[in-house]
Amino acid sequence: MNKMDLSYKTIAKEKGLSLFDMKDMEKAVECNIDAFTGYRLYDVLFKEHNTPEVMRKLWISSLKTLSDAAMIVVDSENINGMAFFLPPGYKGMPIMPYLRSGGLKMPLSTLYPQARYESFCMQMKKRHTGHKSWYLFDLVVRQEKQLQGVAKSMLTPFMEYLDETGQDLYLETHAEKNVPFYNHFGFEVVETGLVPGSDLTHYGMLRRHK
Numbered sequence: 107m108n109k110m111d112l113s114y115k116t117i118a119k120e121k122g123l124s125l126f127d128m129k130d131m132e133k134a135v136e137c138n139i140d141a142f143t144g145y146r147l148y149d150v151l152f153k154e155h156n157t158p159e160v161m162r163k164l165w166i167s168s169l170k171t172l173s174d175a176a177m178i179v180v181d182s183e184n185i186n187g188m189a190f191f192l193p194p195g196y197k198g199m200p201i202m203p204y205l206r207s208g209g210l211k212m213p214l215s216t217l218y219p220q221a222r223y224e225s226f227c228m229q230m231k232k233r234h235t236g237h238k239s240w241y242l243f244d245l246v247v248r249q250e251k252q253l254q255g256v257a258k259s260m261l262t263p264f265m266e267y268l269d270e271t272g273q274d275l276y277l278e279t280h281a282e283k284n285v286p287f288y289n290h291f292g293f294e295v296v297e298t299g300l301v302p303g304s305d306l307t308h309y310g311m312l313r314r315h316k
Contacts (some may be wrong), residue, residue, distance in 0.1 A: 114177040115265075117177065117267055119179070119268055120267070121262065121263035121264060121266065122165055122184075122189075122263055122298075123179050123260065123263055124179065124180050124181070124182065125178060125179060125180070126169070126172075126173070126178070126179070126180050126188065128137040128169075128173060130180075130183075130185060131166065131169060131311070133164070133184070133185040133249075133256045134169055134180070134185050134188060134313055135162055135165045135166060135169070136158070136185075137185045137186065137187065137188055137246060137248055138161070138188065138219075138244075138246050139158055139161045139162065139186075140248045141166065141246035141247055141248055141249065142161070142174075142246065143153075143258075143303075145243065145280070145281070146252065146280060146281075146306055147272060147280045147306060148161070148169075149209065150301055150303070150304045150306050151216065151219045151220060151223055152213075152216050152218075152219075153215075155212075155213045155215070155216055159161070160212060160213065160216070163208055163211050163212050164209050165210075165211065166207070167207045167208035167209045168199070168204070170203075170207035170208065171199060171200065171203045171204045171207045172190060172192070172199075172243070172296065175192060175193075175198075175200075176190050176193075176194070177191040177192075178190050178244060178265065179189075179191065179260045179262055181247075181256045181259055185258060186247065186248045186251040186256055187245075187246060187248065187251065187257060187259075188244070188245075188246050189239070189244070189245050189246075189255040189257075189260040189261065189264070190242065190243035190244045190245075191240055191242060191264060191275075192240065192241040192243050193240060193241075194237065194238050194239060194240060194273070196229045196236055196237065196241050196243075197228055197232075198224050198225070198227075198304045204215035205234070205303055218254040219302075219303065222302050222303070223301060223302060224262060226299070226301065226302050226308070227278060227308075230278070230297055230299065230310045231276055231278075231310065233297065234276065234296045234297060234310060234312055235274065235276050235312065238274075239273065239274035239275060239276045239312070240268060240273055240274065240275045240276070241275070241276050241277070242276065242277035243276055243306070244255050244258055244260070245260070245277070245300055254292065257287075261291055262291075265291065265292070265313065268313075269315050269316045271313055271315075272313060272315050274313060274314050274315055275312070275313045276310070276311070276312050276313075277293065277310075277311050277313075278308060278310050278311065279309050279311065280301065280306055280307065280308055280309070282307070282309075284309075285309055285311070288311050288313075291313065292313045292314075292316075293313040294311060294312060294313070295309050295310070295311050296310050296311065296312045297310040298310070
């Protein structure tokens with residue numbers, strides 16, 4: 107366990123947050139697959155390969171790769187929701203660890219769109235944060251649990267921590283209906299663009315500390 111792990115545990119303990127444990131991988135994967143079913147970004151990136159089987163490989167690889175770098179918060183033991191908070195300095199998913207963690211098991215035709223999209227995201231993020239803010243990599247809630255306070259239970263305590271320590275939080279979304287939801291938590295749209303190779307709008311949003 108490295109110093110960063112200990113820091114995350116300290117933050118979580120102080121704010122009453124629960125952290126993801128690798129032993130709960132299956133529940134975490136199922137939560138992400140359920141939450142993103144029908145999400146258009148994945149149709150753009152994976153096209154005909156946007157299937158539960160491929161999404162399972164995606165999330166296993168992502169969770170394994172991010173487990174050491176991110177503060178991964180869960181709402182409960184059942185994992186109805188997850189929030190991935192990456193600390194300042196994050197510049198994108200490390201390619202080799204991602205591939206070694208299962209990325210190579212995904213259809214080869216999906217790897218370039220993923221890499222191109224990652225670069226697009228990081229360039230926009232850098233323009234508005236200089237990679238000096240925290241990054242909400244993903245916020246996921248099972249569809250049947252949405253609008254029941256699950257997201258708020260994970261976001262609010264961590265944003266209190268950011269306000270106390272004078273830090274900002276950046277995120278992106280691809281659903282216009284999500285923008286007012288994030289506005290409610292203090293996020294503002296700082297830039298929009300089109301996801302490469304599509305007509306899908308990408309919203310870069312920033313919450314400045316209070």
